[in-house]
Amino acid sequence: MRILLYSGKGGVGKTSLAAATGVQCAKLGYRTLVMSVDPAHSLADCFDFTSDGLFHSRTADPLNVFAKLDIHEVNIQREIKRHWQEISTYITSVLRTSGLNEVEAEEMAIFPGMEELSAMMYVNQYRRENRYDVVVLDCAPTAESLRFVSMPTTLDWYMRHVFPLQRGILKAVRPIANKISPVELPPDSYFSNIRRLYERIEGIDELMEDPRTTSVRLVTNAEKMVVRETQRAFVYFSLHGLTVDRIIVNRVLPDSVQDGFFQQWRESQQVLLTEIENYFAPSPVVQVPLFPHEILGLKRLEQLAGLLYPGDADPAAVERTERPYEFVKQPDFYEVRIRMPFAEKGEIGLFKKGDELVVEIGAFRRHIGLPTSMASLLPVRARLENRMLVVEMKEAA
Ligand SMILES: Nc1ncnc2c1ncn2[C@@H]1O[C@H](COP(=O)(O)OP(=O)(O)OP(=O)(O)O)[C@@H](O)[C@H]1O
Numbered sequence: 001m002r003i004l005l006y007s008g009k010g011g012v013g014k015t016s017l018a019a020a021t022g023v024q025c026a027k028l029g030y031r032t033l034v035m036s037v038d039p040a041h042s043l044a045d046c047f048d049f050t051s052d053g054l055f056h057s058r059t060a061d062p063l064n065v066f067a068k069l070d071i072h073e074v075n076i077q078r079e080i081k082r083h084w085q086e087i088s089t090y091i092t093s094v095l096r097t098s099g100l101n102e103v104e105a106e107e108m109a110i111f112p113g114m115e116e117l118s119a120m121m122y123v124n125q126y127r128r129e130n131r132y133d134v135v136v137l138d139c140a141p142t143a144e145s146l147r148f149v150s151m152p153t154t155l156d157w158y159m160r161h162v163f164p165l166q167r168g169i170l171k172a173v174r175p176i177a178n179k180i181s182p183v184e185l186p187p188d189s190y191f192s193n194i195r196r197l198y199e200r201i202e203g204i205d206e207l208m209e210d211p212r213t214t215s216v217r218l219v220t221n222a223e224k225m226v227v228r229e230t231q232r233a234f235v236y237f238s239l240h241g242l243t244v245d246r247i248i249v250n251r252v253l254p255d256s257v258q259d260g261f262f263q264q265w266r267e268s269q270q271v272l273l274t275e276i277e278n279y280f281a282p283s284p285v286v287q288v289p290l291f292p293h294e295i296l297g298l299k300r301l302e303q304l305a306g307l308l309y310p311g312d313a314d315p316a317a318v319e320r321t322e323r324p325y326e327f328v329k330q331p332d333f334y335e336v337r338i339r340m341p342f343a344e345k346g347e348i349g350l351f352k353k354g355d356e357l358v359v360e361i362g363a364f365r366r367h368i369g370l371p372t373s374m375a376s377l378l379p380v381r382a383r384l385e386n387r388m389l390v391v392e393m394k395e396a397a
């Protein structure tokens with residue numbers, strides 16, 4: 001199964017491009033699902049399903065659009081009922097003790113990340129069932145999609161380090177603590193719910209870090225502010241072990257627009273287009289022109305797909321397989337090499353925690369699990385070399 005993840009700043013065209021990609025994949029014969037992970041769904045809208053009211057729920061499960069194309073908008077209320085019952089019941093009960101009414105408490109019990117986790121469970125399930133050949137993920141603007149990709153490692157860390165401890169301690173102290181604690185402590189069913197959820201996403205991190213399965217496509221516009229966010233996203237995805245295999249610059253002014261009003265826009269776009277090519281090389285950069293209309297309905301999505309994939313190119317083809325980071329053995333030390341094209345020396349923090357190397361860049365942090373042979377080593381030196389962060393690791397003296 002291939003997973004194609006579309007991410008980028010708000011409003012750049014992620015949903016349109018993800019949908020057009022889905023259309024193209026289905027046309028090529030792949031069993032395709034386009035899944036929206038953005039709580040502010042607009043996937044169904046871009047197929048122009050208008051007959052169904054503003055807040056329909058037909059897409060809360062995969063809905064067939066044509067031949068081999070399904071779309072799915074993850075509906076968090078529905079997911080809570082399906083998968084999060086014990087967790088949500090407990091959190092709701094705690095929030096109610098703080099004075100919220102039932103409906104407010106239920107609203108508050110939807111916490112950040114639930115949508116993303118639910119989407120991951122589906123991706124994992126579809127892979128286990130071999131239900132689709134291609135899953136196109138239409139993500140929320142960058143910040144949330146970063147949460148999406150960091151979720152499995154964070155959760156994995158929690159499950160290994162905190163979960164057994166918490167569950168064990170609570171089992172022991174619950175009978176007494178519940179008498180004195182102002183809020184009821186989570187029952188064991190809360191923990192078994194967490195474990196069940198965890199089992200449902202287990203393995204997804206390997207899937208996302210495998211460039212033969214998952215490719216990230218960053219959507220941007222030829223505007224400075226948007227490009228800067230795209231660069232940060234590139235670093236972050238690389239840090240999380242995902243492979244960005246394409247940058248799509250959307251809404252490029254076509255040559256046919258000669259109106260003087262757009263002169264400055266055209267010039268600044270040209271400058272930025274060259275910069276974008278240089279920044280992201282060797283990742284390929286694809287341009288999509290500004291259309292004279294919104295991209296609404298199947299016909300226009302097909303038109304967009306035609307431009308994105310000329311000559312019926314295959315969006316699911318694996319084009320880049322170089323891993324964002326790798327471990328290398330040198331004669332008397334080991335190296336961790338992380339692709340980090342935009343980072344600067346002063347911004348990078350490194351330390352060791354248990355058997356993990358922790359890399360910090362600005363507000364981002366990643367725990368990189370070290371292979372057993374390197375687990376006892378310490379980082380001694382780091383350098384930036386050819387767009388790579390090279391960390392030397394040695395035995396503690
Ligand atoms: N190349 C283009 N030419 C003209 N209109 C476009 C183009 N690309 C996208 N649009 C239009 O821009 C609007 C926003 O696009 P879209 O919803 O795909 O962006 P998004 O990145 O998914 O936004 P959000 O961050 O809100 O999810 C839509 O109305 C879409 O039809």
Ligand SMILES: [Mg+2]
Nearest residue numbers: 014015038042
């Ligand atoms: Mg969108």
